Structures are given as C-alpha cells and as structure tokens.
Amino acid sequence: MLIPAGAAAWFLPLVLPICFYVAFTDMREMRIKNHAVMALAVVFVIVGLFVLPPWSTGATAGRVGPLTWSMPVYFWQLMHIPVVLIAGIVLNAAGVMGAGDAKFLAAASPFVWLGDLLLLAAVLTACVLAAVITHRLAKNSKLRSFAPHWDSWDRGKQFPMGFALAGALAMYLILGTVYGS
Structure with a gap:
C-alpha cells in the first residue's frame, strides 16, 4: 500500500466515528448528513497539515494532460476532492448515485x-457485498x-450506500495502518 502507515494511524x-455515523444515518434516514461530510473533509485538512506537512515534504511532480507541475503530497491529495466531486455530480445527475454518496466520496477521496x-x-466490492447481505438479512429477520x-427497510431496491462506502473507507485506513508504506 502506498498510504503512509503513520498517516493512516x-x-x-x-475518521472511524464519522464512518459509523454516516453508516447509521444512511440506514436510518437514507441520507448522508452534510455536517458528517464536512467533518470528514476538515479532518483531512487539519490533521493532514501535520501528518503530511507541505512545508517539510518534497514536491512531487504530476501531469494533467499536457501540463506538468510539482506540489507537495498534501496538496495533491486535496486535489482529489474537486475531481471526485465533479464526477459525483455527473453520476448523481445521471441517476447512478445519491447526492450524499457523491459528497461523501469527495470528502473521503483525499x-x-x-x-x-x-x-x-x-x-469497496467486498464492503458492498457484505453491506447488502447484512442489510437484507437484518431487514428480513427479527x-x-x-x-x-429505519427508512432503509422500506425503500424497495434502493440501498443505503453510505453503509458500504463508510465501511470501505474505514477498512482502507485500517489496512493502511497495518500494511502502509
């Protein structure tokens, strides 16, 4: 894994309490709250300044099309937010995902x-499968x-993807803590 183990730790x-909250509220209300998304982004912005300090790490070169420029890792990671948010807005407009899912993915991307x-x-694949199976079993049991x-019980084919997305972010950071660079 390329994520630094110290940063993941x-x-x-x-991030873990925010992930639990997102999963819970998405199952309960079928919505991911904006304050949870903002809290996730703020965690990266503030903690990232100390864990990946831009003033002490070297610049990393990157290319976007024909353009090449160098920035510290912290700023490259922050650049994920607008890219993923734009992709999420497009997918939301196409009806592929909910707006809360798109916002959560953008906040989780750095x-x-x-x-x-x-x-x-x-x-993510494993978390989606586990979340769908767990949700359906719980829905149809005592x-x-x-x-x-909970709203998610009676939404037919709709599924609270925040349950799976939050689980995937938490699992990624746990794996990064153990196996990170």
Missing part, C-alpha cells in the same frame, strides 16, 4: 492514495425489531 481514530485504487476497488422505523 493518525487519520483512523478521527484519504486515498492513487496507487491504492485497485486495492480500494477490491475493498433484528429489524431493534430499529423498526
């Missing part, structure tokens, strides 16, 4: 290193009586 205890995208795809008024 610093991010994890602050925590993910580009070299780890294949691993993240595998983690566990439903613990939270009988």
Whole structure:
C-alpha cells in the first residue's frame, strides 16, 4: 500500500466515528448528513497539515494532460476532492448515485492514495457485498425489531450506500495502518 502507515494511524481514530455515523444515518434516514461530510473533509485538512506537512515534504511532480507541475503530497491529495466531486455530480445527475454518496466520496477521496485504487476497488466490492447481505438479512429477520422505523427497510431496491462506502473507507485506513508504506 502506498498510504503512509503513520498517516493512516493518525487519520483512523478521527475518521472511524464519522464512518459509523454516516453508516447509521444512511440506514436510518437514507441520507448522508452534510455536517458528517464536512467533518470528514476538515479532518483531512487539519490533521493532514501535520501528518503530511507541505512545508517539510518534497514536491512531487504530476501531469494533467499536457501540463506538468510539482506540489507537495498534501496538496495533491486535496486535489482529489474537486475531481471526485465533479464526477459525483455527473453520476448523481445521471441517476447512478445519491447526492450524499457523491459528497461523501469527495470528502473521503483525499484519504486515498492513487496507487491504492485497485486495492480500494477490491475493498469497496467486498464492503458492498457484505453491506447488502447484512442489510437484507437484518431487514428480513427479527433484528429489524431493534430499529423498526429505519427508512432503509422500506425503500424497495434502493440501498443505503453510505453503509458500504463508510465501511470501505474505514477498512482502507485500517489496512493502511497495518500494511502502509
């Protein structure tokens, strides 16, 4: 994994409660709250300044089309937010995903290193499968009586993707803490 293990270890205890909250509110209300998305972005902006300090790390060269420029890793990671947000807005407009999912993905994107995208795809796939199976089993069992008024139980084919997305981010950071560079 390319994410630094030290960075993942610093991010994890602050991101994990936000992930739990996002999963819970998305199952309960079928919405990801804006304040949770903002909190996730703020965690990276503030903690990232100390974990990936732009003033002490060297600049990394990057290319976007014909343009090449150098920036510290912290700023490259922050550049993920507008790119993922624009992609999420397009996917939301096409009806592929909810607006909360798009915003959550954008806020979570700076925590993910580009070299780890294949691993993240595998983690996300596993989390989506596990979340769908867990949600459907709970929905059709006596566990439903613990939270009988959750919106996600009665939405037909709609699924609270925040449950899977938050789990994937948490799992990525846990793996980064253990196996990171």
